[in-house]
Amino acid sequence: MIEGARWRRWVFFHIPLTLFIVGLLFPFYWMIVTSVRPDNELYRPWNAANYTPFWTLRPTLQHVTDLLTETLFSTWMMNTMLIATVSTVISLICGLFAGYALSRLKFPFAGSIGTGIFITYLVPQTLLFIPLADIIRNFHLGDSPWALILTYPTFLIPFCTWLMMGYFKSIPKELEECARIDGAPRWKAMAYIIFPIAIPGILSAGIFAFTLSWNEFIYALVFLSSPEQKTVPVGVTSELVRGDVFYWGELMAGALLGSIPVAFVYSFFVEHYVSGITGSVKG
């Protein structure tokens, strides 16, 4: 907290905080307002007498209805949900075991393998999609959810592994040693002691992985072509932008509805998520 005179608190705390919050939340506000604004207000020129860019007096759900009835939005939602969930689960399972092994087991090159996994995470997707496209074509997976379910783990697994490695390292190894003396073989010590303690870490990795695959754009754009296979980010931008015609109302309604599941997941697990980021459980 800022100490001292009142003006100091305003200058160094209240005003910067307000600016920050406004800057952060304005795009969301704009998105919501645009999605409920009737078309004739949306396309009204800026110098018209009744131009009101920041609010609307006649909100409508027309864009949402159009989005759900005129486009394949609900199919895109289902596709995205399926792809994000399955690829998150695959990546979490792999990341959990890989992270455990790299942080707990002693084997040659454990350190360099850990670093190697991190480096693969740093390879930009814009480079990686070129060889991946070749692989997808060879396995005839193009234009199916599997194209994404199997390629998203290429960046999700390194991410989950790295995050879980850090989390496992923060759990005292005596807990596991004690369990092993207590009569638990390694896999039981892992299942009954280490994994339950690591739940905050697992949840944060899961939430991050889910968000990353939910929002992913490039792979979805390259590997999927037919409209009924697309995910929300690709579907909305490719089907609602026709040449130079932007269906702003539907676009914003799509963006709004598309961000609901992610917002829901975050708010639901926020407490675990924060403790997952900030460190482990202390005995």
Add this chain to the structure above:
Amino acid sequence: MARVAIRSLNKKFDEVHAVKDVNLDIRDKEFLVLVGPSGCGKTTTLRMVAGLESITSGSILIDEKIVNDLAPMDRDIAMVFQNYALYPHMSVYDNMAFGLKMRKFDKAEIQKRVREAAEILGIHDYLLRKPRQLSGGQRQRVALGRAIVRHPQVFLFDEPLSNLDAKLRVQMRVELKKLHQRLGTTAIYVTHDQVEAMTLGDRVVVMRDGWVQQVGDPMELYNEPANRFVAGFIGSPAMNFANVRITGENGGIWAEGDGIRLKVPAHMSNRVGGHAGKEVTLGIRPEDMRVARDSDPADLNIGAVVEVVERLGSEILLDVAVGPVTMVASVDPTATAKVHDKLQLAVNPQRLHFFDSETEAAV
């Protein structure tokens, strides 16, 4: 109940030789304490007995059976860790029951044993709490409880009291001793605190740099230290040391140093006489010195200058300068010595120690 035998045990971590040729026989129902400064290999030795650390060479036997390649769970031991290692997501009851559940005990038996242990340790009111809701002392009891419900052959303790505050540590020390007397289970206890070692151990093993320095009961270590290191490590305040030269004249053996001229008593003259003409280290415990009276023979007195007076109530510690060295004398609380006083300290001739200057072994 079991005997534990350690034979020519060695442990190397890459370049570091942490445990060197350790041989120990721990008797049935014995409480053995491993003590030494940090890095002396005591914890590594304990972890090898537990099976948490691989053995480089040598063998460990529990009840005549070599356990070198047995998993920790198959050695029938229980261990209490320094940081308690309580499972944070489980209640106190589940923490204590975990080992029994893993060993497939039936529910009634688990309940009986946990209740019994909780009763002994006075933690039956907290059985449903989580470890984070307990104080340090309570956590320590739960960790003990988790070990005793299993009725193992051997208890292993890895500095279990060092996370507690001083008062609680003394209290838990007494309770541990009582617990051991009640259960009679063989125990190996690691600590760096010599007071803990002396009060708890039936026998104490002093270690340094991976080597065992001496094994013996507490009074043996105190009265007859095998070398200078043990002499300095055991006892508080620590033993005073001074370099002296052994000379033989006037039919007696003398220890002469800077500010010191003591007649070596007859019962030691044979042993010490062998070092005539050589430098040795003289060791005197603080409690074996007192302010000299007129009747004390002058050849058993040391001239000293008082530097600091520490009044502890039951005794007074005098930090004195004897020639170039500083010594501590624990004297009667009625002594009236003041700072800068010059006085004569009488030493107890029965309790002088001499150590070879090169090998540091007791003479």
